[in-house]
Amino acid sequence: MTHPARSLTPPRPLGPALAAALAAVLIGAPPGAAVAQTRPNNLADLVDQVADAVVNISATQTIEEKGGGAMPNLPKGTPFDEMFEEFFKNHGVNPRPRAQKAQSLGSGFVVDPSGIVITNNHVVGDANDIVVIFNDGRKLKAKVIGKDSKVDVAVLKVESDKPLKTVKFGDSDKARVGDGVMAVGNPFGLGETVTAGIVSARNRNIDSGPYDDFLQTDASINKGNSGGPLFNLQGEVIGINTAILSPSGGSIGIGFATPSATVQPVIAQLEQFHETRRGWLGVRIQPVDDTIAESLNLGTARGALVAGVDDQGPAKPAGLKAGDVIVRFDGKEIKESRDLPRIVAGEPVGKAVDVVVVRNGQEVTKSVTLGRLEDGEKTAEAASAEDPTAETNVVQKALGMEFSGITDDVRKSFKIKESVKGVVVTSVEQGSPAAERGLRPGDVIEEVNHQAVEKPADLTKALADAKKDGGKKPALLLVANGEGMARFVAVPVE
Structure with a gap:
C-alpha cells in the first residue's frame, strides 16, 4: 500500500557492471568518458553544499472538541445553556469545548533567500501553526503562501533577520534511470538524515492524483521525508519526496518523488497568485486500447480518445468532437491518455495551442485557446441539468x-x-x-x-x-x- 512519505516486490540486485558504475560515482572514483558533468568528490561534499537549505517542518492543527461529548449544542447565553452548564459542572464534567492538537512532521527546502520554503501539501494540511526548523537549530514560524493538493505541493514563507541558504531546481526531464540521487529529510522526526540511491524508474503512475508522473528511487524514504528534496549529484533538486510503496509503512526501496518539471510551474503560480491557474481544454477522455484503435483506423493504440466535449469549454468552439483521438498537443506527443491532463494543466491560461487529432483516419489540426481549469470546475458544479423529453419504446x-x-x-x-x-x-x-x-x-x-x-x-x-x-x-x-x-x-x- 502507498503511504505519504506516503505504502510490490524488493528491487532486483544490481548487475556487476551497473553496481561498479554506481559505486564509482558515489565514492568519487575517477569519472569515465561518459560522465561529462562536474560532480562532488563524494556525498559528504554534496551534503555540505545543500544541508543548510533543507529544513524540518512541524505543523500543528488545533481542533475543538466537546468535553465528554455530553454538552448539547445550544445558543450561547440562553437559559438552557446556563442550566446545562451548571448541571455538568456539579457532576464534575467540563461541558465546554477543549482544544485537541494534531501534529505532523515533515521536511522541506529553501528556494529563495528571502524565506520561501517548499514542502508537500499533506505535510501542512489545514495546520493552524507551522514551524520551520533549520539545521542550526533556529525555529521560525511560517505562513502558507499557497498550496495545491493535485500535485501535493505547498509554498511557505518565513521571516528571517538574515538571508537564508538556498538550493535550486534542476531539470528532472534530463534525469535518466540509473542516475545517482540523494534524499535529505526528517524521517520519523529523527532530524536531518541523508540517504542515497539511483533513479529506479520514470513516469510512474501510482493513482494518487490526476497528474501522476513520479520519479521512482531506491534511496530510503520514510514517513517524515515528505516534502524533502531529491537531489541529483550536482546538488540540484529534481524532485520532492512524496510517497513510498510498502506493506509495512517503512522503506523497502520503492519511493516516489514529484518531478521538478511538474512542481515548478505550480510553485510559480502559488507564489504569484496564491492559487493555481491551470490550462483547461474542456474534454472528457479515455484510454485507447487495441480494439478501439482498430475501429478508428488509428493503427497502433496511442493518444487520448475524446469521450465528450464540455459545452462551456474551449474545445467545442475550436471544433473538437467526441471520437477524435488527440495525438499531439502544442507540439508534444500524447503517447497515452494520462499524458494529456498533465500537459494541458501546465500550459498558461489564454494560450492558443495547436491540437492534432485523428478523425476518420486522417490527422486534423485545430487551434484552441485554453481556458482556466478552476473556472471550468466551478461552472460544472453550478451547471443545472437539462430537461429532455423521454420517449417510451419497446425493449x-x-x-x-x-x-x-x-x-x-x-x-x-x-x-x-x-x-x-x-x-x-x-x-x-x-x-x-x-x-x-x-x-x-x-x-x-x-x-x-x-x-x-x-x-x-x-x-x-x-x-x-x-x-x-x-x-x-x-x-x-x-x-x-x-x-x-x-x-x-x-x-x-x-
Whole structure:
C-alpha cells in the first residue's frame, strides 16, 4: 500500500557492471568518458553544499472538541445553556469545548533567500501553526503562501533577520534511470538524515492524483521525508519526496518523488497568485486500447480518445468532437491518455495551442485557446441539468443486451440524470460481446459509430449498418453512466 512519505516486490540486485558504475560515482572514483558533468568528490561534499537549505517542518492543527461529548449544542447565553452548564459542572464534567492538537512532521527546502520554503501539501494540511526548523537549530514560524493538493505541493514563507541558504531546481526531464540521487529529510522526526540511491524508474503512475508522473528511487524514504528534496549529484533538486510503496509503512526501496518539471510551474503560480491557474481544454477522455484503435483506423493504440466535449469549454468552439483521438498537443506527443491532463494543466491560461487529432483516419489540426481549469470546475458544479423529453419504446435486443428508450420509470429505476439522452441497457447476457466489453444494465448508449441514437430502433439500425461490411470492424459505442460520464466502447458485431 502507498503511504505519504506516503505504502510490490524488493528491487532486483544490481548487475556487476551497473553496481561498479554506481559505486564509482558515489565514492568519487575517477569519472569515465561518459560522465561529462562536474560532480562532488563524494556525498559528504554534496551534503555540505545543500544541508543548510533543507529544513524540518512541524505543523500543528488545533481542533475543538466537546468535553465528554455530553454538552448539547445550544445558543450561547440562553437559559438552557446556563442550566446545562451548571448541571455538568456539579457532576464534575467540563461541558465546554477543549482544544485537541494534531501534529505532523515533515521536511522541506529553501528556494529563495528571502524565506520561501517548499514542502508537500499533506505535510501542512489545514495546520493552524507551522514551524520551520533549520539545521542550526533556529525555529521560525511560517505562513502558507499557497498550496495545491493535485500535485501535493505547498509554498511557505518565513521571516528571517538574515538571508537564508538556498538550493535550486534542476531539470528532472534530463534525469535518466540509473542516475545517482540523494534524499535529505526528517524521517520519523529523527532530524536531518541523508540517504542515497539511483533513479529506479520514470513516469510512474501510482493513482494518487490526476497528474501522476513520479520519479521512482531506491534511496530510503520514510514517513517524515515528505516534502524533502531529491537531489541529483550536482546538488540540484529534481524532485520532492512524496510517497513510498510498502506493506509495512517503512522503506523497502520503492519511493516516489514529484518531478521538478511538474512542481515548478505550480510553485510559480502559488507564489504569484496564491492559487493555481491551470490550462483547461474542456474534454472528457479515455484510454485507447487495441480494439478501439482498430475501429478508428488509428493503427497502433496511442493518444487520448475524446469521450465528450464540455459545452462551456474551449474545445467545442475550436471544433473538437467526441471520437477524435488527440495525438499531439502544442507540439508534444500524447503517447497515452494520462499524458494529456498533465500537459494541458501546465500550459498558461489564454494560450492558443495547436491540437492534432485523428478523425476518420486522417490527422486534423485545430487551434484552441485554453481556458482556466478552476473556472471550468466551478461552472460544472453550478451547471443545472437539462430537461429532455423521454420517449417510451419497446425493449429490443442485440449483441447480448436488451435495451429500451428512457422513460420516467426507467430513469428512476437506474438513477439516470435528466440530462442523459440515448438508449438504456436494461439487461446484459453473461458471456455476450456486450458483457465482455464491460456494458451493464443502466448504461446509456448515446452514439454508434458517431451517429446519435435516441430510440431502440436507431440503435438496431446502426448496428445492422455496422455489419454490412461483414463485421470486420467493431462498432464504436459512446456509452454514458447515469451521471452522464461517457466513454467509448468498441464491441464486435460479427
